[in-house]
Amino acid sequence: MIPLSYFLILSAVLFVLGAVAFFVKRDLITMFMAVEVMLNAANLAFITFAKSASSIDGQIIVFFIVTVAAAEAAVGLAIILLIFRQKKTIKSEDINLMKG
Amino acid sequence: MAHFLFFLLAIVCIASVLGMIISKNQAYNALFLVLAFACMGGFFALLDAPFIAVVQIIIYAGAIMILFIFVIMMINLREGLPPERKKWTLYFALGIAVVLFVELILTMKSAFSSLKSGGIEKIGSPTDIGRLLFTEYLYPFEITSILIIAALVGAIVLVKKRDKE
C-alpha cells in the first residue's frame, strides 16, 4: 500500500511545476497547457482525499473539473486561434493592447 | 509492485512536465503533456478510481490534447521561437515556485497525519458515481451540460470565418 502522503506531495510538485511553466513560457498555447497541468495536480489531490475519506464525492468533483476543463479548452483555444488570425503571433508579450 | 508502479509513473510524469518546460517546440510540449496526463490516469487507477482514470484518459489525453495539437498544427509557427524572456523572469519564477511549494507542503502537513488508507471496500465503481451524479449532484450535472453546450456554440462562433458582406 502506497502512503497517501506520497500522492499529495506529488500533486504539490506538479502544481508548482505547472506554475513555473506558466511563468517561464511565453507562447499562449504552452501557457494554457501549464494551466491544465495545475488543474490535474488539483485533481490528483481531490482523488487522494476521496480515497482517504472513503467517500466518492472527491471523484465526482474531479469528474466535473474534467468536463469543465474540456469546455474551457475549446473556448480558450478558439480565442488563441482568433488572436493568431488577427495579430499573426501568439507570444504573450505581443498582446499588449491594454497597455497604456 | 504498487510502489514500483507509483515511482515509475511519478518519474515519467514529472520528467514529462519538466520536458514541457524545457522544450521550445509546442508540438513536443503537447506530446509531453499527453504522457503526463496518461500517467495521471495511472495514479487515479492506483487510488481506486478506475472510472475517473478512464475518463481522464479519454477526455484529457484523447480529446483535449488532440484539440491542442490541432491548433498547434493550424498555427504552425516556424520552429525556434526567439530566446526566452529576460533572465530575471526565470529567477522570479523559480523564487515563486519555491515559496509556493513550501507553502503547499506546510498546508498539507496538517493533513498528512489525518490521512487514512481508506477502507478496504472499493469506492470508485461507475455505478456509485452514476447514482450520485443523478441524485445529489443532479443540478451541477445539468448545469455542466449547459456549460458545455455554451462552450461548443461559443467556440464555433468565435472561430468561424465571417462571410464578407
Place this chain on the structure above:
Amino acid sequence: MSETIIILIKVVCALVWFLLITLYLTWVERKESAVIQDRIGANRASILGIRIIGLFQPFADAIKMIFKEDFTPRFSRRFLHNLAPFISFFFVAITISAIPFGDVLRIGGQEIKLQVMDINVGLLFVLAMLSLGIYGIILSGWSSNNRYALIGGMRGAAQLISYEVALGLSLIGLIMVYPSLNLSTIVHYQGELLFGWLPKWGVFLQPLGLLIFFFAALAETKRIPFDLPEGENEIVGFFTEYSGLKWGLFMMTDFMEVLIVSTLLTTLFFGGWQVPWLAADGFHFPWGSEWLLPHGIVVIFQVAAFNIKVFFFCWLQILIRWTYPRFRYDQVMDLGWKLLIPLSLANIVATAILLSI
C-alpha cells in the same frame, strides 16, 4: 508464483492469437477480393513445393516486409517519425487484453478466466485505448514534414474524433440494458433468455445501437468506404513517407482494427462466447430436452463460438471493403454528425422509455 505464470501464458496466447489472425486476414483479404473480381489470388507461396492454396503467403509477406529497406526521409522529424507506427500498433494491440475469449476454465482445482485482464471498466478502457490510437495518425502525418501527409493525418484525426462520439453514444443504450461496463459481465448477461427461448443478445435488444456502432466502427477502421485518411490509389495519406517494416506496422494496424471491431461486435452485440442455450453443464433447449456435456467440451464450444463469430464479422468487413466506393469527405462528416449522432441520441431515449415501462 503460479498466478504470474498463468497471466504470462494468457498474455502470450492472446497476442499470438491476435497477430496470427491479423496476418491471415491479409491473406483472406487478398483471396476474397480475388474471388469478388473473378481472379485466383495469392496461391504461389510454398514451402518445399507444398502450397496449400497459398496459406504460407502471409509469412512470405512478413519476411519481405522485414527485409525491405527502411527509408527515413532526411527532412522528417526523426524521433517522432520512428515512434508513430509503434504508437498506432501498441494502442490497438493492448485492447485485446480486455476481451473475454470464454468463460472460466477449471484445471486442477484452479479457475482461470479466459480473459487477460478483467477490468472493471473494460468497455471504457477499450474506447480510451482506441482514442489514443489517433496520436499515431496525427504524429505520422505531422512528423513526415510533408504537406500531403500532414493533410492526410488531419483528415484522419478529424474523421476518427467525429466517429468516436457516435461510437461512444451508440454503446450507452447497451450499457443501460446490461447494467455494467465490465465486458465479461456484459457477456454473462447475454446468456439469459428472453421470453424463455430467445437469447438475450445485444442484437435483439439494441438493433439500432448495433447499426450505429457498426457504421461508426467501420469509420474507425479507416478502410474503404471511409478511407479518407489514406486512400492508397488517389489521395495521398498520412503514411506516405513510410517504408519497410514501419509501413508494414501501419498496414497491420489496419487489419488489427478490423479484428478488434469484430471482437467488439461479437462481445457486445452477439453474445461473445455464449452459445444459445449452452449453460455451464451443457445444452438446455427451450423445448425441454437436455444434452449434458463435460466441462472441457463446454469451454471448447464457447471458444469456438467466439472465434466463428469473430471470423464472420472479419469476412463481412472485408466484403464491405471490396464492394463499396469511397465516400466524399463532406459525406463522411454528414453521415457522422447529422445522421449517426442524432440517431444514437434517439436510441438512448427510446431505450430509456422502453426500460421504464
